[in-house]
Amino acid sequence: MAFFRPRVSREAEVRYHADLEISRTFPELLEKARQAEQTLRELRAADADEVELLGAGLAFDKALTEALRAAEAGQRSTFGVRSYDDRIARRKAKATPAGAMWTTEVERLRTLREENRMWGIPRIPRPVPAQR
Numbered sequence: 001m002a003f004f005r006p007r008v009s010r011e012a013e014v015r016y017h018a019d020l021e022i023s024r025t026f027p028e029l030l031e032k033a034r035q036a037e038q039t040l041r042e043l044r045a046a047d048a049d050e051v052e053l054l055g056a057g058l059a060f061d062k063a064l065t066e067a068l069r070a071a072e073a074g075q076r077s078t079f080g081v082r083s084y085d086d087r088i089a090r091r092k093a094k095a096t097p098a099g100a101m102w103t104t105e106v107e108r109l110r111t112l113r114e115e116n117r118m119w120g121i122p123r124i125p126r127p128v129p130a131q132r
Contacts, residue, residue: 008081008082008084008085009084009085011084012081012082012084012085013081015076015084016076016077016080016081016084018073019073019074019076019077020073020077022069022070022073022074023070023071023073023074023077025070026067026070026071026073026074029063029066029067029070030067030070030071032063032066032067033060033063033064033066033067035063036056036059036060036062036063036064037060037063039056039059039060040053040056040057040059040060040120043056050122050124051124053121053122054121054122054124057116057120057121057122058121060116060120061113061116061117061120061121064109064112064113064116065113067109068106068109068110068113071102071105071106071109072106074102074105075099075102075103075105075106078093078098078099078102079093079094079099080093
């Protein structure tokens with residue numbers, strides 16, 4: 001009796017290696033996000049005008065998005081190459097300590113980004129056009 005173990009698809013291998021490369025940049029991207037957050041906090045403390053706060057808030061959002069993408073890539077690559085094709089393998093990998101750590105980090109960054117999008121970026125009022 002021969003046991004057949006299906007190999008992972010070529011596409012899964014390519015995506016896995018791409019995610020490995022992207023996840024290597026995570027520490028630098030996270031540091032950029034921390035610096036952008038610090039700049040935003042300093043501008044808020046200095047009571048800067050809304051245009052400066054808008055620029056700093058958008059820069060922080062961009063840095064958080066890049067860090068989140070790298071964290072998601074790190075999460076997927078930590079789960080392993082089989083998890084790209086198999087949802088059960090992905091679910092099992094989430095239960096490992098490394099998988100749980102990456103999952104927590106991704107959720108933390110998503111929450112931080114959504115909070116910044118809701119409250120950190122000031123909305124500059126636009127003039128209402130005159131009605132005729």
